[in-house]
Amino acid sequence: MPVINFTYQNLYQLIGSQMDNQELIDLLPMIGSDIDDYDDDNLKVEFFPNRPDHFSVEGIARTLKGFMGIELGIPKYEMNPSGTSITIDPGLEDIRPYAACAIVEGVKFDNEKLAQIMEFQEDLHWVLGRDRKKVAIGIHNLDVITPPFYYKAADPKEHSFVPLETDEEMNLQEILGKHTKGRKYAHILEGYDKYPLIVDAKGNVLSMPPIINGELTKLTTETANVLVDVTGTDEKAVNQALNIITTSLAEAGGKIKTLKNVYEDKTLELPDLTPKKMLLTVENARNMIGINSSGDEIITMLGRVRLDAEAVNEDEIAVYIPPYRIDVLHEVDIIENVAIGYDFRKIESRLPDVSTVASEDPRKKFENRIREIMIGMGFTEVMSLMLTSEEQHYHKMNLTEDKRVVVAQPISQDRTMIRKSLLNGLMEFLEDNTHEELPQKIFEVGEVVYLDEATETQTRGVGKLAALITHSTANFTEIKSVTASVLSNLGLKMDVEPLDHPSFIQGRCAMVVTEENKLTGFFGEISPKVISNFNLEYPVVGFELEYKE
């Protein structure tokens, strides 16, 4: 999730008042954030993906001003038409059809601000833009280019420009092959014979979305006026991104100038900051949160989270949501905002008055009975990860691979599959503990997963119990006694049949048979080959049993 870096002073300036740093640290989580880290000057705060309007310090200040009661409701941003336009080429229809562009004048950029705006764009690219695929953003120095502007489908070999961070002119195809950003994002343009390009009236290239901007329009500390371009495959998201960026720049002191975005069949004057109207039923807010506030009080709470609201009648409130807020999809989201405006710290807690009769999961209950028996026989319980590898699970156990759940993109070579047996986990445990005193007696109770085409998930979770004993004279009789004891304490009579199991010494492994097969499995002396595979130096005996609830 995006982490926003800023200084206390930066934020206090934007809010327009100083406050105690600790007070701020206590307050920030209450607008919906998680303090990642802080020192005497700087803060790192994580904000949530449903609130990209919080991905800049200006956006955070906007919300805090409401929460602290300094400024309520939707802020009014002064907007004037720029009188110029950007024309969107219908040839982009199948490539990257939407653009939303606007101008912001009179922004002051120092080095800190430049760094912040880069991070801001990257966070938006990630959360709103799905790593630039859905939305990509460019911010350009307006004073070096000439309006009007054109967003067009360009031939990869006929256009060339100097991309950011280089001094070499390249054509569009070369950029995809040579530039680091080109190589990283080339997959988005794969398969198209024309690429998106934004140029000015003189043919200067501003940007090759969603890959890279031109060096020409790069922002510097001298830049005052900017053109914001947002392009993408989803018109709603493209507009949201433009709204978020331009209002954030306006919070920093910029003046928004709208731009005509000219499509073949329509012309949009952007950004369009008209709020969305939704209805809130007062009773719903009260009932869902559990508070007794009046309609007027609720309107104040909504003002504190920077929403406008007015009573429609006694029961309903009209709520206006500014278009840089993308989190409000349903009335319940307004209710959440009421609660935030109310302040989570003031919300009471009350045990529910719902009487229900408890019941335990039968398998968990059975597992606890097994634990009781094993502990009674002096075994220590261990827990292993369910993710294991073919090497540990099959090869080292001297088994051949069979059908199993395989992970598509494992985190490492030793976590590639889901276990079907608990024995290798226990062997690994012994391997990790050769320095500990003998005898060692360990067990694990837990789930393994088998493939099963008859089920919805194509798998079946199976409960298993396994145990190992190691010491210098561990033998077949010892493990037979233990296995028989487990069964008899579960009220089952054990019958055994010979079993050839490659993990065990031949002729020293037995298959367990019970009435109705309530428990099935095997026990015996682990083969010296397997013992050596796990770098153990003493005899090991063990069993594994499968239970049906």
Next chain:
Amino acid sequence: MLKKFIEELHLYEKKILLALEKKKGKATPEQISKIQDMDIKAVMSSGDSLESKGIIKIHKDIKEVLSLSGTGKHYALEGLPERRLLEALDKEDSIRISDAADKTGLESKEVNIAIGWLFKKKWATMNKGEIKITPEGKDSLHKESEDEQLLNTLLETQKLLLDPSKIVKEGLNLLKKRKNIIKIKKQHEFNFELTDKGREILDMGIVIKDQATQLTHTDLMTGRWEELEYRPYDIQADYPDIYPGKIHPLQKTIEEIRSIFIKLGFTESAGTILESAFWNFDCLFQPQDHAAREMQDTFYIKIPQMAKLPGEELVSSVARVHEDGGATGSEGWGYQWDEEIARQSVLRTHTTCVSARFLEDNKPPLKMFSVGRVFRRETITYKHLPEFHQVEGIIAAEDIDFENLLGILKEFYHKLGFDVRFRPAYFPYTYLSTECEIYLPEKESWIELGGSGMFRPEVLEPLGVETPVAAFGLGIERLAMIRLGITDIRMLYKSDLGWLRNLPVTKL
């Protein structure tokens, strides 16, 4: 005084003293065991006891003994990889890296080792992938380096005391830089020596007479015990440790949590580790291009790649809420929902899918909880594991509100002994989304322990639920770690047996 002392001596202690007398006051345990035909363990433990009484002094000498590992033996027999490559280089002008394995018969892993050491030993240089022998290399062709000398010595002698001679030291330094070549074991050497007190005792004379130690069944049955004298024991003497069987500390935490929810009247449910993306994401209103669904966070499954979907009615109403909110009054996400994406198998990333399935099958009013493993694509570090446990719970009833949710959570954490606060959070499937944080006085900070909220209408409507549902999902490992006072999460799964054996059960 001394006489009482002699009376209290154990038979074995007396035997050791007599053996020492024979050996002029100084002997190794091995010598004593031979003279008195005693088990070496008995000699050692009785020796300790004698030392604690000040009768003998035990001189301890730790010697380090070197031996070869399997790979070490292989190298000693076949030659170090760089030696084999050097010999091949002597026959050719230069060798391409890609040909090195063929020319030497080395495995590709060994080729890398060989090249690394060739450079370290300055036996060869490389230019554009071509390895060339250096003059130093030529010189070394018929000269064993220190590491090779040590390898050969170890091969002949099997075991070698670590002495400070130059060859052993330099050779060892070189061999230690490689993995698993040399095994170093510490070997203890003991020497028992009589103290002045010991000599005094021997001078007074030790007689070994028929004394009873263990009370036996026969003695009891025959009444012989009446004639026997039972030697008093040194009650301060050492004793062997025994370790009881124990429940795993993480399991104990799970049991405590289960018991709290059962006492609060919750029904326990369980689900499967493998789920379709449908249950894990779609029916929880997570859009199909949501960041949390991406490969870097979620384990997708190669086998079985696709799961089946539940009934057509549920699937199509989930599709509708994603696309335009369906009948919920929501805007929805505004995109074309894809059934194939929903069929992908994943390792469940949360137990919330258990709640969703339970709500489909059961009618409110209800309270349900489940404990189970969940999976995230995290590499294993002291902070993260790819799998961990979550407890998940829901309360569904006509009058349930947000304050009830906070009430349950507060009660739960109070029962575990924590103070809790709540702050706004975000989850795609809840509104009034809340993070629970507990205060850790020793860290002076709030720790995030779990998420909660009210299930959104977009989640409930397709499942046919008409009452509000309060839901929460809390991590268990972190809770266990705080209570156990450990900072490395791996200790819970790759546990140290000593830690488990010695952990007081009162710790949890």
